[in-house]
Amino acid sequence: MIEGRTKIIRLHHLRFTTLCLIISSTSSAYASCGSTACSINTNWDEHSASEPGLNIDLRESYSRADQLRSGSSKTVADTTTDGEVENLRTINKITTLSADYTADEHWGLVVNIPYVSRDHSHHLGPYTGTEPAGYESFHADSLGDIKIVARYRWTLNDEKQSGAGIKLGLKLGTGRHDFTMNTGVKPSEVTLQPGNGSTDLILGAFWNQAAPAEALSWFAQVTLQSSVKHGGSFRPGNHVNLDAGTRYVFSRGLSGLLQLNAQWSAADSGASAALTDAGDSSSGGKSVSLTPGFIYAIAADTNVYGLLQLPLYQYVNGEQLTASKSVTVGVNHRF
16 A cells, blocks of 8 residues: 555656746736736656656646735825826736756756737826826737746755756747837837847756655745846846745645745836836836645646646835736646
8 A cells, every 4th residue: 555655656756746936037926017927837847856758838827917006005096197097907818838858867958938918908197087088008919038948957865855956048039029009109118018128047946855655745946037138228127036835646646736936026127117107116026925736637647737826925116017816727748
C-alpha cells in the first residue's frame, strides 16, 4: 500500500511540481489602464529533476479591472476636470502558448507566446450633472510580447528531492503598440497596448523540495525583469516577483495548489508614461495575492487545470484601475 502510494506521488512529482507565477510585461495586478492578469508558468517539470522532453501548454487568463484605486484605498474619479475620467473598466483576455524543452537534468528552455485581447473604456470630463462630456473606448487583438527563458538546475539532496536553479532570459518587443482609441488617436497609456516596445532582461532563482513518500511538495522563486532597450518616450519600470507555494496530491489524478505571490513594480518613465492630472506617476505599485488552484490528469501526460488569484493587498502609484480577481484555465501535455 505504501509502495503504491509512493509511486503515485513520484509520478505526480515528475508531471507536476508546482504552478508558479512569474513576471512578464503584462504581469501587473495594477497597471493604469493596462493589464491586470498575471502570467502563469504551468510547466510542472520546471523546478524538478524531470526527464528530457517537450512540454506544451495552452491557457486562457481573464480579469476585469473596474475599481479605481489611489494608494491602497478605493476611490472615485474626479469628474469636474477636462480629459480622461477613469471610472469604467479594462477587460483582459490573454491566451498563451508555451513550449518548454528539457534537455537533461540541468538545462531547459521555455518560450511563452501570448495573444492579447483587451477592451478599455472611460468617460471624458467635465460632467454636466450626471452626463459626461464624452466617451472613449479602446480595443486591441494582437500578438503580445514573447518571452524566451533558459534555466539551469542542480540537485541539492536526492533523498529529499530538493533542488535549486537560476533563470536567464529576454522579453522581446514583438507585441503591437499602435492601436488607437475609437476617436482615432493613440491612447496616452502605453500599458493599454498588447506590447510596450521594449526588450527586457529576465533574471530569476528558484528552490523546490518534496517530502519522500508524502503528498506534499513546495517551492520558492524570485524573478526580476528590467528593460535593456526601449524607445525614447517610454521605459517600463522594473518588476520583482516573490512567490512561494505548496501542492498536495489528493489522488492519482487530482492535485491541489496554494501560493502566496508578492509583486513590486516601479513606475514607468518617459513622456508616454501614465500620469495623474497633477503630474504624478500613475503606474507601478505593489501587491500580495493568494492563489489557489488544481490540476487534473485526463489522460496519460495530459492535464487540465484552473487557478484563481485573489489580491490580499494592493497599493498603486497615483490612481489606477484594479481587479478584484483573475482566473486562468488551461491544458498541458508532455511529449
